[in-house]
Amino acid sequence: MNHSGKKVLVVEDDADINRLLCRMLSGEGITAVPAFSGSEASLRLSLEEYQLVLLDLMLPGIPGETLITEIRGKFTVPIIVISAKSTLEDKVALLRLGADDYITKPFEKEEVLARVEAQLRRLQYVDTANNHDGIMRVRELHLDKNQHEVTLAGQRLTLTNSEFDILALLLSRPEKVFSKSEIYQNIWQGTYLGDDNTINVHISNLRAKMAHVTKEEYIRTIWGIGFKIV
Numbered sequence: 001m002n003h004s005g006k007k008v009l010v011v012e013d014d015a016d017i018n019r020l021l022c023r024m025l026s027g028e029g030i031t032a033v034p035a036f037s038g039s040e041a042s043l044r045l046s047l048e049e050y051q052l053v054l055l056d057l058m059l060p061g062i063p064g065e066t067l068i069t070e071i072r073g074k075f076t077v078p079i080i081v082i083s084a085k086s087t088l089e090d091k092v093a094l095l096r097l098g099a100d101d102y103i104t105k106p107f108e109k110e111e112v113l114a115r116v117e118a119q120l121r122r123l124q125y126v127d128t129a130n131n132h133d134g135i136m137r138v139r140e141l142h143l144d145k146n147q148h149e150v151t152l153a154g155q156r157l158t159l160t161n162s163e164f165d166i167l168a169l170l171l172s173r174p175e176k177v178f179s180k181s182e183i184y185q186n187i188w189q190g191t192y193l194g195d196d197n198t199i200n201v202h203i204s205n206l207r208a209k210m211a212h213v214t215k216e217e218y219i220r221t222i223w224g225i226g227f228k229i230v
Contacts, residue, residue, distance in 0.1 A: 003029040006120055007048070010034050011041040011067070012056040012082070021054060021082075024109055025116065038062025042070060050077055052119050054112075055099075057083045065097060072098035076148065076161050078119040082107060088197065095201040100162045102198070118188030136171040138229055141210075141218055143171055152213045159209065162187070162202050170219065170229045179226035203227055 008025055012018040013036050022032035033050070035041040039061030041053070053071065057064030068079060078100040083090070086104045094102055101115050134145035140153040145168060150157045159167065165187045170178060178186075180199040203219060210218055220230045 003120065005031075006051045007031040007033060008052045008054060008116070009041060009044055009050045010054045011036075011038070011059065011064070012054070013037060013059050014056075017056075021112070024112060028113060028116075030116070030120075036060075038064065038067045041067060045071065045075065045077075052116060053077055053079045054116070055079055055081050057081065057085065057094075065094070068094070068098050072158075072160065076164075078161050080115055080119060082112070092197065092201055095198060096205055098160050100160060118184075121188060136168065138171060138174060138218065139216070140214070141171075143168055152210055152218075155213050157209050157213070159206070160202075163206050163209075166199075166202055167206060170227065174229040177222045177225045177228040182226065 006029075008030050010018055010021045010025070010032050012021060012034075015036070018034045018036065022034055025032040033044065033048070035044050038059040041055075041059075042062055044050075045053075055064050055067065059067070062070070064081065064083070068081075071077065071079060079098065080101045080103060081094050081099045082103045082105060083094075084105040085091075091102045100119060103112060103115060134147075136143040136145070141150070142152075143150045143164075148164065150159055150164065150167065166183060169183060169186055183199055203221075207219055217230055220228055222228060
């Protein structure tokens with residue numbers, strides 16, 4: 001894949017790890033910009049546009065968790081957390097907070113590059129039957145791809161990139177049941193790395209945000225198969 005023009009912010013206070021990550025990304029033709037604190041990362045994000053943020057959690061200045069919340073309040077840039085925290089509870093909490101993916105330290109180069117590639121290779125979904133002028137609708141749920149906006153019963157939903165793309169995929173073919181593998185491969189166009197609960201958490205987040213607005217069901221789990229719009 002051509003990564004020309006792709007810029008990634010690497011937020012890691014350990015200089016050796018930061019340098020290693022930047023070198024790995026640069027080797028793939030990606031412009032890697034280092035930041036060594038949450039405060040520096042926040043400043044850089046306000047000054048430049050990035051296609052991805054690689055984020056450690058234990059940071060001086062602004063902690064990683066706080067930075068995720070701050071980013072989500074302003075930007076739709078994907079966030080991959082790289083942390084020594086490895087429990088399922090930690091991963092689920094960070095995905096619910098707004099991270100798009102999670103890599104556990106110590107990491108392998110191949111996994112980091114695969115997950116970065118997955119985030120950078122988002123697909124656009126086209127379905128002429130349900131995508132007129134970039135608008136997708138099911139009852140009171142409206143998704144506008146051009147404006148990157150979703151409304152439910154007239155209220156705007158604040159979604160992460162991953163949540164938006166998953167919903168767009170499901171809406172592109174409302175009659176289809178998408179497996180977790182299909183969702184991962186369609187959105188990130190990378191090799192599905194197994195059931196690490198990521199897709200489940202994103203779906204759960206979408207449902208929770210919808211539940212704040214309506215009691216109606218829009219995403220149904222088809223047990224043993226996957227998910228579909230209803």
